Amino acid sequence: MQFKTPTGVLECTPDTLIVAGWTGRDRAAVDHHIEELAAIGVPAPSTVPLYYQCAASLLTRDDRIEVLGGGSSGEAEPFLLKAKGRIWLGLASDHTDRALETYSVAHSKQICAKPVADTLWLLDDVIDHIDSLQLKAWIREGGDWVAYQDGTLASILPLTELMAGVTLDEGTAMLCGTLPAIGGVRPSADFKMSLTDPVTGKSIEWGYSSRVLSVIS
Structure with a gap:
């Protein structure tokens, strides 16, 4: 994969993918969410945070992915x-x-592609103000783009703390958890997201669509 960076083009094909879950900084809110999900049948995590292992081949730069059935959704x-x-x-x-x-x-994470934006920043360049970085997402509903996620990285466990829980070897990629969905988690064929640095005014933006495959039985 090729990425645009402040120092030029970076070429890297990740060979390991970790998806961190249950990474909210407010532990009481995380525990409440675990209880809510358990009530609808979602198993509770064995530890918090939890590091799911997924195939690195799921990472994609495509602006269109294919999903099985209509019950999937994105998370910035x-x-x-x-x-x-x-x-x-x-x-x-x-x-x-x-x-x-x-x-x-x-299993739910392993079955879906993970779209990745084409731009990277050096973590060292933003680490001193990383909690102020703004993470947003939108979905298309009724033909209009509506806000789906909106917050700062202060809502997620510090990335340095998350990295300390795994071995981040060369070629390892990690998704670091997300923000609550405004109006609740729900599917949408079109999803776009951004990560903005309020200090520099720079943003990373990406979007993609999902093609639903029929579930044949």
């Missing part, structure tokens, strides 16, 4: 990549099959 998340001996920050969507979540969260 910070994206970390260890490449060329440095740690880079970007933006990705942890697209997830919500129906499959009630069987296994790990």
Whole structure:
């Protein structure tokens, strides 16, 4: 994969993908959410946070993905990549099959592609004000784009803390958790997201659409 960076084009094909879950900084809110999901059949995590292992081949730059059935949805998340001996920050969507979540969260994440934006920043360049970075997402409903996620990285566990929970070797990518969905989690064929640095005014933006495949039985 090729990424635009402040130092030029970076080429890297990740060989390991970790999807961090249950990463909210407010532990009481996380526990409440776990209870809510348990009530609808979603198994509780064994630990918090939890690091799901997924195939690195799920990472995609395509602006269109294919999903099985109509029950999946995107999640804008910070994206970390260890490449060329440095740690880079970007933006990705942890697209997830919500129906499959009630069987296994790990399986629900493995079944969907993970769209990744084409731009990376050096983590060192933003680490001193990283909590102020703004993460947003929109979905298309009724022909209009509506706000779906909106907040700062202060709502997520510090990325340095998340990295300390895994081995971030060369070629390892990690999705770092997300923000609550405004109006609740729901599917949409069109999804777009942004990560904005209020100090520099720079943004990483990406969008994609989903083509629903019929579930044949």
